[in-house]
Amino acid sequence: MNQYVVLQLSDFDDCIARMAKLQMVVAPVKRGEKSFAFEEITSGEEISIKYIPTILPPKKYFLPQNETLVEYNKRYNKWEATLYSEEFIIFGVHTCDLAGIQCLNMVFSDKPMDSNYYNRKNRILIIGLECTDYCDEYASCGLMNNQNPKGGYDLFFTELKDRFVIHVNTVQGEDLINKIALFKPADKAALEELEEIRAKKREIFKPEVNIGHNELKSLFEKSFQNDVWKDIHNRCLSCANCTNVCPTCYCYDMEDEIELDLNQGKLIRKWDSCQSRPFAMIAGGENFRPERGGRQRHRYMRKFNYPYDKYNRYFCTGCGRCSRTCMARINLKETIKALIDTAKPNTFAK
């Protein structure tokens, strides 16, 4: 197996066309002036190679907004755990979203393993795409250390001057390369050019907020009683946009849906948001997170504090979607900055 192969830019459209003949392909396409989305495509021209993070992250394929978990038939007293899935290729996943998928993998492989997630994920072939520069001012991948690929893909594309250099990470990826038959083994020049790009990236991507990656955890651990949450409380509208677009937010609700015959039905899973008021409410009306500020604090803690203990990583990928989408302009980088400024001086400076 050649670890690296190259593809001429002029062959790219042909490559995607051949790929789409083999299997369904989804890739980032332009939806509006500054908005992109992963959608099914059949040719290379439809793809936006330069794109800012899509409206919804690839999470929508791994953990669909609506999915059936169990189907039942009351008359026959029959219950079946079911999965609806398909095999396809997702092309053009940035490193921040690759990190997001890795986070979800960790959560759903936690015992008891979520068989729906696990089986669906194994049918998706992931092709990553390198960012050579910041997408926009909202991204904080430098701080979260997600600007470079760290696994989690089958193939990884980096655009060079007149061709792509592609890292082949899995056998499944290699199979696809062989089937498309447009790739050549990478020569030394291609690898050198890749190394140059990475060196340049080290100059471009720096922590966007003046705090060390490892200190983020202790900053948030000590920030439960910070007034910053009061300020956010006054601005937040509880619209739940931030959690819907987050690549690592995975909270869900479960509902029973019965057919009109009142016999057949199913248990479905839907995305839910900790930002909505009834999220932590119990029968009888007691609400354990009644305030918007408390709910926002919970969202931040779920990115920077709790998962660090449990999975030894942050659940923020630095994609910037929450800040980009917020109607009240609550900005992740500004929140972190405010927390640093209000913490004891010099405690958290780098």
Added chain:
Amino acid sequence: MERSVLLKSPYLNHEGKILEARMLSKEEKYFKVALKGGKLLDHEPGQFVMVAIPGVGEAPLSISSSPTQLGYFELVVRKVGMFTSAMHKLEEGDQIGIRGPLGIGFPVQILEGNDLLFIAGGLGIIPLRSLINFVIDNRRDFGEVNILLGCKTPENLLFGDELEKWQKRLDVNFSCTVDRADPEWKGNVGLITSLIPGINLDRQRTFAIAVGPPVMYKYVIAELLKKDIPERQIYVSFERHMKCGVGHCGHCQIGGLYCCKNGPVFSYGKVKDNIEAL
């Protein structure tokens, strides 16, 4: 989309059948449930199950019976919302889905050989009863047993016959208090915290287990700490909005802890610094 059937899924139910259903009081209904084919639920005291009513949904319910009681288990449900109203309509012979047992129950192995102080407020007696009956069934494995029970009015007292039995036993100290008495009431009147100071405790070997409404914990724990009971010897059981029951969906999170998976039983020492716990 291709449809496939999964052999294993944390969301798949056991089939349960209601053997007996009756009202325990004005608001609470009692259910005796057995799994299909005589399958053992195999729970620990303090664990819960997700009960599914097809067409209505699922809800987490505490198991009220002790695992020493074989062949069936018991649930007691107060009518408060949509699911529990539907549950109250169920009668003997009806089918329900059961997922579980789920969560971590009371630390029975740790409690063995020690004195126990049970504190049940209101509906807290429902889950705590699983442990109390377990202890009574294995009485010689434990030291002194004190049971304190509090509820709003004498009408709200659950398991009346069983309480009488506990009261009569010489190896159990049982006291009960109500917030508001009625003319027939001969017992204590006042909050449950008023019963704690009067108890003689060996602080070294007493484990306090408190289950009740959220507002009760703060005051009960303060009384227990006044009695010098170490933090790690105080256990509480929390109620939260559990949806998946397996530590994924996020609804029941208490800070970084999932109530359904890391609890619902926690030692006070573990949650006292958790801002969302108490």
